[in-house]
Amino acid sequence: MINGLAALVLLGAFAAVSCSRMPALVRTFAFQSIALGALAACVAYFTDSPQIYVVAVLTIGLKGFVIPRMFSQIMNRIKVEKEVDPLLSIPSSLLVSGGLAVLAYYITEPLITHGEPITRNALALSLAVVLIGFFIMISRRKAITQVVGLLIMENGLFMAAISLTYGMPLIVELGIFFDVLVAVLIMGVFAFRINNTFDSLDTSFMRRLRD
Amino acid sequence: MIELLLVIPVITAALCYLMNRRRAMEIVSTIGAAVLFVGVLLFVAKVLEDGPIYEGALFMDSLSAYVLLIVAFMAFIGAVYSVGYMGHEYQEKQFGLGRLRYYYTFFHIFIFTMMLVCVSNSLGIMWIAIESTTLASAFLVGFYNKDTSLEAAWKYIIICSVGITLALLGIILAYASSVSVVGESSNALDWTTLRSIADSLDKDLLRIAFVLVLVGYGTKVGLVPMHTWLPDAHSQAPTPISALLSGVLLNCAMYGILRFHIISTEALGPGFSGSLLLLFGVISMVVAAAFIIIARDVKRLLAYSSIEHMGIIAIGFGLGGPFGVYGALLHMLNHAMAKSLLFFGAGNVLLKLKTKIMEEVRGLGQHMAATAALLFIGMLALAGSPPFGLFISELSILYAAVTQGQVVVGALYLLVLVVIFAALLWHIGGMVFGTPSERVQPGEVSRLNIWVMIVLATALLVLGLVIPGPLASLLDAAASLFGGMT
Numbered sequence: 171m172i173n174g175l176a177a178l179v180l181l182g183a184f185a186a187v188s189c190s191r192m193p194a195l196v197r198t199f200a201f202q203s204i205a206l207g208a209l210a211a212c213v214a215y216f217t218d219s220p221q222i223y224v225v226a227v228l229t230i231g232l233k234g235f236v237i238p239r240m241f242s243q244i245m246n247r248i249k250v251e252k253e254v255d256p257l258l259s260i261p262s263s264l265l266v267s268g269g270l271a272v273l274a275y276y277i278t279e280p281l282i283t284h285g286e287p288i289t290r291n292a293l294a295l296s297l298a299v300v301l302i303g304f305f306i307m308i309s310r311r312k313a314i315t316q317v318v319g320l321l322i323m324e325n326g327l328f329m330a331a332i333s334l335t336y337g338m339p340l341i342v343e344l345g346i347f348f349d350v351l352v353a354v355l356i357m358g359v360f361a362f363r364i365n366n367t368f369d370s371l372d373t374s375f376m377r378r379l380r381d
Numbered sequence: 382m383i384e385l386l387l388v389i390p391v392i393t394a395a396l397c398y399l400m401n402r403r404r405a406m407e408i409v410s411t412i413g414a415a416v417l418f419v420g421v422l423l424f425v426a427k428v429l430e431d432g433p434i435y436e437g438a439l440f441m442d443s444l445s446a447y448v449l450l451i452v453a454f455m456a457f458i459g460a461v462y463s464v465g466y467m468g469h470e471y472q473e474k475q476f477g478l479g480r481l482r483y484y485y486t487f488f489h490i491f492i493f494t495m496m497l498v499c500v501s502n503s504l505g506i507m508w509i510a511i512e513s514t515t516l517a518s519a520f521l522v523g524f525y526n527k528d529t530s531l532e533a534a535w536k537y538i539i540i541c542s543v544g545i546t547l548a549l550l551g552i553i554l555a556y557a558s559s560v561s562v563v564g565e566s567s568n569a570l571d572w573t574t575l576r577s578i579a580d581s582l583d584k585d586l587l588r589i590a591f592v593l594v595l596v597g598y599g600t601k602v603g604l605v606p607m608h609t610w611l612p613d614a615h616s617q618a619p620t621p622i623s624a625l626l627s628g629v630l631l632n633c634a635m636y637g638i639l640r641f642h643i644i645s646t647e648a649l650g651p652g653f654s655g656s657l658l659l660l661f662g663v664i665s666m667v668v669a670a671a672f673i674i675i676a677r678d679v680k681r682l683l684a685y686s687s688i689e690h691m692g693i694i695a696i697g698f699g700l701g702g703p704f705g706v707y708g709a710l711l712h713m714l715n716h717a718m719a720k721s722l723l724f725f726g727a728g729n730v731l732l733k734l735k736t737k738i739m740e741e742v743r744g745l746g747q748h749m750a751a752t753a754a755l756l757f758i759g760m761l762a763l764a765g766s767p768p769f770g771l772f773i774s775e776l777s778i779l780y781a782a783v784t785q786g787q788v789v790v791g792a793l794y795l796l797v798l799v800v801i802f803a804a805l806l807w808h809i810g811g812m813v814f815g816t817p818s819e820r821v822q823p824g825e826v827s828r829l830n831i832w833v834m835i836v837l838a839t840a841l842l843v844l845g846l847v848i849p850g851p852l853a854s855l856l857d858a859a860a861s862l863f864g865g866m867t
Contacts, residue, residue, distance in 0.1 A: 334553060341567075367526075
């Protein structure tokens with residue numbers, strides 16, 4: 171069950187790579203976050219720890235609903251064209267992501283041997299999600315897609331935290347949630363300003379500063 | 382009681398937000414920073430006398446007290462300089478009162494986040510605080526709302542957030558290795574806990590954790606090759622903020638790495654984390670030197686010089702031993718002061734001549750004599766010439782390299798320092814001497830700015846001649862936290 175949900179989170183990352191339009195990308199991110207929240211709820215059920223339930227609810231609420239809503243509002247307000255504009259075509263992006271997933275398994279192999287049995291695979295899966303999120307950030311040019319990439323990385327991290335340690339101390343988790351929310355808000359503000367200044371969300375216009 | 386200290390900048394920020402006259406904001410901001418500085422001094426004295434203070438998730442030992450002292454001192458200096466600098470730009474109608482209020486509010490929030498970095502015992506809360514420093518200062522970097530400052534702010538927030546996300550993975554791994562020893566207790570992520578159980582932590586996990594933290598926080602420190610945001614952010618931010626970013630923010634991020642370095646030294650021996658710090662330090666110095674030579678924009682020059690000095694500090698901690706650690710700690714303070722001095726000088730020039738391009742600035746000595754003299758003194762100090770403080774700390778690190786048989790590192794270090802000395806002399810010397818290209822009205826922009834710079838120059842001179850007793854004992858106590866001090 172837990173492995174299945176973790177795999178679903180990874181699948182979400184792959185689906186995000188294959189999105190060619192921004193609303194679809196945001197929906198995929200929401201779906202991935204809900205899968206992550208369900209995973210957290212399962213871990214909470216099996217280990218009987220109430221604080222992970224809090225994390226699960228927060229993940230589903232914030233990342234599954236609040237943040238995607240904010241994104242769609244931003245996109246409506248600035249009426250930007252909805253194409254993702256990948257630097258690398260979608261089929262080759264998927265190929266790269268596949269390679270990253272294999273790499274993640276390879277890296278974590280020495281660590282997995284002494285992990286907890288129920289979550290043994292989850293570390294490799296979460297590292298794969300982190301890497302794919304990072305890949306989305308560097309291969310997509312729009313400001314908002316970069317933020318979604320960052321959030322996908324963060325989802326991978328949460329999966330690692332939940333599966334490896336059954337969650338960090340609650341105060342730390344709450345703090346991280348708060349930081350993520352504020353970061354997305356601030357990035358949204360900057361996305362507005364970038365759109366006003368450059369008439370586009372395309373970050374490749376930003377080439378003024380160099381030596 | 383530590384909370385009291387943390388509350389000061391928050392209250393100051395709130396009061397600044399409520400003020401609606403320029404003078405009132407400036408007075409509140411300066412008094413707030415002064416009160417903060419005095420408060421930090423009291424706490425430092427307490428730590429020196431009674432040892433570390435523990436209060437739940439917060440704590441203060443000699444290392445945090447020392448970095449906190451740098452933060453509070455530079456914050457005070459920066460707040461006073463802001464009055465002259467931002468006040469002048471406000472008078473020139475570069476921005477309105479609302480923007481000024483926004484500046485002072487975020488200024489103090491930024492200070493608050495940096496203080497939180499220094500006093501959090503839980504590594505998780507420290508991570509949250511370091512991420513908050515990025516968020517708070519991103520608004521200050523993008524303050525002018527031009528296309529270039531937006532670009533700088535966007536790069537800054539994105540690159541640093543990615544870096545810090547990797548650091549979070551490192552912290553999760555460290556927590557995993559700690560939980561398997563002490564069980565799921567709320568203090569399993571506390572630095573003091575981790576340090577006391579360092580021997581029994583999982584070695585493999587800890588190695589990966591340290592690498593991730595080094596890369597992650599190293600992005601904020603500006604270690605090459607994760608430094609790309611730094612010259613942009615430093616050159617686009619308002620000058621007092623550039624000085625704070627260079628002098629304090631980078632030190633705070635370095636402090637985050639040091640906490641992990643200490644744990645990893647206890648658990649794995651000094652070799653692993655030390656040699657990584659050494660490697661990144663040397664690369665940063667060499668690459669920064671190349672960019673310092675070709676720099677045209679004075680604020681970018683100073684930003685690359687910050688990368689170089691962070692490299693020096695990393696080398697000092699990487700070498701370890703009494704001389705390496707002591708030199709690196711002292712260098713954190715020295716660099717903060719010297720770099721602020723130069724940024725302030727460049728800021729005065731920017732206010733008057735409206736340019737950051739060094740070739741367009743000639744003959745400062747003739748029309749801005751005080752700024753020119755202080756800029757030149759600052760340059761000498763920054764390049765590490767005697768009798769200024771940086772000479773002592775750089776020499777101490779060199780001594781550590783030579784006595785430990787790291788001849789290659791020592792030789793490279795010395796070579797880069799000489800090259801940078803020549804480059805700085807050429808760049809800054811060119812600005813100070815020569816004949817002005819057009820008739821410029823002689824005179825300074827603000828007397829207050831000059832006084833701030835005189836204070837910094839004097840402090841640098843004093844630290845080069847003698848280290849005051851309390852500071853010396855604080856440094857000794859902080860250095861003793863690092864392993865391998867025999």
